[in-house]
Amino acid sequence: MAWNFAAGPARLPDAVLAQAGALFRRSDDGACTIERPFSGPRFRAVLANARQRLAELLDLPSNYRILFMAGGAMQQFALLPMNLARAGQAVAYADSGYWSRRARQEAGWSGPLIEAARHPGATALTAPVAGKWALPADCAYCHITPNETADGIAYPALPDTGAVPLVADCTSALLLAPLAVEKFGLIYASAQKNIGPAGLCVVIVREDLLERSPVALPAVFSYRQQAEAGSCVNTPPMLALEMAALVFEWIAGQGGLPAMAAANQKKAALLYGAIDGSRGFYQAPVEAVHRSPVNVRFQLAADALTERFIEQAAAAGLQHLRGHPQVGGLRASLYNAMPLAGVAALVDFMADFARRHG
Template sequence: MTRAYNFNAGPAAIPLEVLEQAQEQFVNYQGAGMSIMEMSHRSALYEEVNNSAQALLRELFGVPENYHVLFLQGGASTQFAMLPLNLLQEGRPAAYVQTGAWADKAIKEAKNVGDVTIAASTKEDHYMRTPNLSEIEIPSNASYLHLTSNETIGGTQFHEFPVTGDIPLIADMSSDILSRPLDVSKFGMIYAGAQKNLGPSGVTVVIIRDELVKAGSKSIPAMFQYATHAKSNSLYNTPPSFSVYMVSLMLQWIKSKGGVSQMDQLNRDKTKLIYDRIDQSGGFYKGCAQANSRSLMNITFRMETEELEKLFVKESELQGFVGLKGHRDVGGLRASTYNAVPLSSCQALAEFMADFQKRNG
């Protein structure tokens, strides 16, 4: 079988080794005579999957003891609402950094719940950069500061984070979790839909400091309270068991490749191939994000005309590339290079870009 050069933005590439391991265990998980999907989520075998996925995430990302690792449902989009429902307090605005389409969605949901203040915005720059830390103004009575560590659509990424003192820093890391080492203790909460860097869709990871779980509102429905899920080890209701299982395999794969620092190095090597091709094209390819805000996960670029971009996508598809069309809201081109995208796919794309320029430049 020929594997596609998969640059999808999410759901996205999963390593072949992980897929093959899942295939091997698909029908008969550990000799149980049934698949993981057919098994009670209260069974010892599933509990082991749930616990080992949590433990591996803690180990790989250096999650401190006083944090919970939760596996929830509803995608990162549900977190846009669940976060303010739990932590936006009366008389204490939630501060948001506005860096693009995903931050905008998070802001919109928070406004449905309470007072929101924009701590910094790069809207005037068409979201083609992240703000300098000195631009971020946090009210001293803020409930929390929220930012989107990687804007999947615009292709920008924070390369350093504000220090927020007693105000909890909350990050939507849907598109860059586990792509680089971070000091988790600097964040009050991190959340991410799994379908980019952690495996398949269907499960959302929430890493949250214990004091924030305790501080969460008790007057919202039980399913929306972080405390409910923390208390029950993410087994309050039926979990997305197959997705959690796939995340556990993906985490084992990251560990086997040397962990998060190795992912970081690999992601740098991969994206350099493509950014160099853009920068050395004499303007034939134009990178969208400003240089110091460029994402190591989503490379966004444009060409002189939309016709040329369409031709690029069409020809790339004929050569086995998938997912290079930009998001429908912004157009252009985008290559998503998450952890599971191999270096060889990026080499192939850099070569294709050079060849396409030769023929059309």
């Protein structure tokens, strides 16, 4: 059997794929599910169910709104200052690795940028030190990336930003485990990790922040107007939303986010245990307490073996293990839909490869 360890688009649950075929079958009216009007009752029911189920999974406080927006996280990099910051108002960003830097770069047009915190060292091997961060009182928001997909780094604890709203790119962290949403002003996540197909981005925003969206902002980019229109200012990504609704139901059926957390901890422990127990043949460069539980970054002590490892792993059905181009090495992504059996297959291959090349 082949296993997809890609960082995204990632593996979808087998049960969801089995159900997805029905979305493409025509009914008596000559239309399949995703051909019907997005303003019609059938799709609006799907949308409402997806919103309700996600709120239940997250135990969402009543003063937060869920937006389903077209595009991905990089689009939100630009939309955040448009919606949350006044002209010329400072915004703060913490540097924890590759994707937090990309988010900061995209916000650079908006006005003054403050570095709220930074990982120590020349390269990112830990998240920034948590605790209380000193920020100007009039700062519009403080942005973090709690899980760095490329660097394999996760925040072990959230920072205290005081009255400044904490904003987070949770693309590779949402739905892995219970999340204290009330600690954030806004979180957002592209779908293609734990939610569904690419093309959809979930935005969860505290209601008071919606009032910051300028009246002159184009409606399709406005968090406030999208909230008022139930995420239907324009035609939403209907297929991605239908699939997301199925994924939310699947997670609920597995026992919700506590069950996801337990399963993900078991998978991560198995793989990191194999790396740490390899007597240096494999190495995980990120400091142990900062290791991502879902994007496991590792490397071979003998770098010359890396290409051989990737080729032989692919031949054994273990796909997409090459590390991010910015950091190199190897990476295995263990999102919710990756079963323990897939990780066990990777660990067995790693042990065999070490025996043959160690």
